[in-house]
Amino acid sequence: MPINHAIQTAFRGLKANKTRSALTILGIVIGVTAIIMVVSLGQGAKNLILGQIQGIGAKTIGIVPGRQPKGPTDILATLTASLKARDIVALSRKDNVPHAQDIMPVVFGSETASYGGETYRPTIFGGNELMADIYDSYPDRGRSITADDVRSSADVVVLGQTVVEKLSPDHDLLNERIKIKGRNFLVIGILPKKGGASFINFDEMALMPYTTAQNYIFGIKHFNRVVVRADDELNVDVTVNDIKSTLRELHGITDPEKDDFGIETQADALKTVGTILTTMTVFLAMVAAISLVVGGIGIMNIMLVSVTDRTREIGLRKALGATNRDILMQFLLEAIILTGIGGIVGILLGTGLSFAISLVITNVFGLIWSFTFPLGAAIVGILISTIVGLVFGLYPARKASLMSPIEALRHE
Amino acid sequence: MPLIEVKNLEKTYHDEEVATQVLFGLDIKINKGEFVAIMGPSGSGKSTLLQILGFLDPPTGGEYLFDNKNSTDYSEYEVAKVRNERLGFIFQSFNLLPRTTVLDNVKLPLVYSSTKEELWDGIARKAVDSVGLSHRLDFEPSQLSGGEKQRVAIARALVNNPDVIFADEPTGNLDSKSGEIVMGIIGMLHAKFGHTIVLITHETYTAEYAERIIKLRDGRIESDMKVANRRAGGFIK
Incomplete structure (x- = not known):
């Protein structure tokens, strides 16, 4: 047939x-x-x-505290306080890490904020004056955090849209004072609505100087993360190595297996x-x-x-x-x-x-x-x-x- | 040399543990071009005999020689080829494909043949024409009368120009007038085109179209004789 x-x-x-x-x-x-x-x-x-x-930038390198977990029982190893102010000083020195263009310490956690009768628990994100540039988080009204704010541990805060809506549904919060952990903060800027489009959801955040967050909110001396930006994409690898050797020397580590910090690059994250x-x-x-x-x-x-x-x-x-x-x-x-x-x-x-x-x-x-x-x-x-x-x-x-x-x- | 020859042919059906013998040692020779009617009351084994002769069912004893070759020596493929090219079947219940036009029903044997596809249409149309149904080419079986259905079946049986046409009670489901037309055509196939015809019937009237009548009773041959006054075939273009 x-x-x-x-x-x-x-x-x-x-x-x-x-x-x-x-x-x-x-x-x-x-x-x-x-x-x-x-x-x-x-x-x-x-x-x-x-x-x-990729939006975070190919030049951006993240340093996280603690030994990188080697298995499921090793989770606690990540929760250490190994990144401190002296690390920032060491990393900032050109002879240690020559290609590090910007360095920003980061602290974060959540804390209750209130305004009038409303309360909300935003993510408190402490950084320095580079934050707006690194995360593309420029306020559309008001201003960003400045180096002065950082130096003086100023009680200033930049709020995401969700935080504004929750705390004050019908009243603009710019230049108003809100309370976070019982302390008054001046709202100096409001972020534009981003939705979930960004890797980090700034809508639910309250940004402030890391010094303020360390001293008055969380009461800690260490950082949750340090962000380093290399001067060129091509120098990311050499910068990673410089950071490692600087921190190992400073922390007295000879065996790389015992590093008390971890490095994350965009390439790693992508992979x-x-x-x-x-x-x-x-x-x-x-x-x-x-x-x-x-x-x-x-x-x-x-x-x-x-x-x-x-x-x-x-x-x-x-x-x-x-x-x-x-x-x-x-x-x-x-x-x-x-x-x-x-x-x-x-x-x-x-x-x-x-x-x-x-x-x-x-x-x-x-x-x-x-x-x-x-x-x-x-x-x-x-x-x-x-x-x-x-x-x-x-x-x-x-x-x-x-x-x-x-x-x-x-x-x- | 006979085209069809059976020697001491036997058939026994096994139904679970009960064995029923239907044919008891038949000896029959049918020559090429003969028109033979096989008669007998129901249960005499005439349909069983036709199924064996038509390669639809194997015998359980004795020999069946088709064209001088033992039926058991034909492979599965050769059996299909014999059924397709050398045998034509006309069934009591027509067995046309439903929802399929007259033309396509008649074409069906060609589909399984070695005939080139571009020739199918012409050959099938000619066969339909020869049974006088050219005006029904695009009809489906459900739109035809019983007599017309059987004429389509005849056209299908002769489309591959077979050596033998087996007709199993072809008029059994027809009124007498349609039956006469159908038998007229079958008679004509023999008279005009020389097809060998093996006809099964229980009606003497129908059997008299044949040259020779073999009567079976209880699986044995009762008589085998020439027909003195044959009914003549008619109606075919």
């Missing part, structure tokens, strides 16, 4: 039972849709997060986050692929019903000269066409839904979300659904092909 005619015959068989065929492929459609959506949205999320990490997201996407796509197997069992079930339904037709075809192979091919093709159509519909549906979701994320949540058509997943989806058709169609098709023509013709 010529293949084009075999395909025609298979299509005719499927068209004879439109509703049944449509319901049969539903499992495959849902499975492929899920794969496409997981991969497409996973890629979008990856792009978004990586974009935000880590990229790996995590890719692993997640692959894992979720595999879960979705399992649903294809379930869909395949549905196909097998319906194909078995179809073979029984068309026993007389099988007998007739054999009486008229169809070989076992012809019959096998006919039913196998029906199964493959079913799952193939399911795969194509799934790709269209998955792509459409992913696109719609990307529009919602962009327009409603204001995130910079890029829609990607996952070509690889589409090819894999079509391949898997065809293979599912082949595997699960084989048993019913074989059953049909081995029927005795006369018993098939006698079938009522």
